[in-house]
Amino acid sequence: MPPKNKDYYTISELAEELDISTRTIRYYEEIGLLSPQRTPGNHRIFTKKDRARLKIILRGKRLGFTLEEIKQILDMYEVSEPEQIRLTLKLADEKLKQIEDRLHDLKILKEELLDLIERLSRRLNELESTKGDSGVRSET
Structure with missing residues (x-):
């Protein structure tokens, strides 16, 4: 180094x-x-x-x-400090909104996956319990 x-x-x-x-x-x-x-x-x-x-x-x-957003941040070092701060705040707020939107979408996806897992587990249990009740057993 x-x-x-x-x-x-x-x-x-x-x-x-x-x-x-x-x-x-x-x-x-x-x-x-x-x-x-x-x-x-x-x-x-x-x-x-x-x-x-x-x-x-x-x-x-x-x-x-993004690299374009980073370029805007770097370019603002050529302007006044208040303008730098305003632009950085704007970009940070936009990025935070994007992250919050992604988190919301991921939360919905997680809930859908948990629901699917629960439904499939119930169905599998039903199938396995009816298989045992039918008297048909697989011989290995």
């Missing part, structure tokens, strides 16, 4: 430190989420600011934000 006081990082160092692939970092660059500097040999050099942006991207992904 690179020392915390470094002024720049290679793509490999960042990938190792943050436990992601170099391809992922290149993809984030490709879609405009990161803009690393280049050496005369055309190697990527990432600054502390790039590292911080990458950590924000990864945190956003863990929280369920």
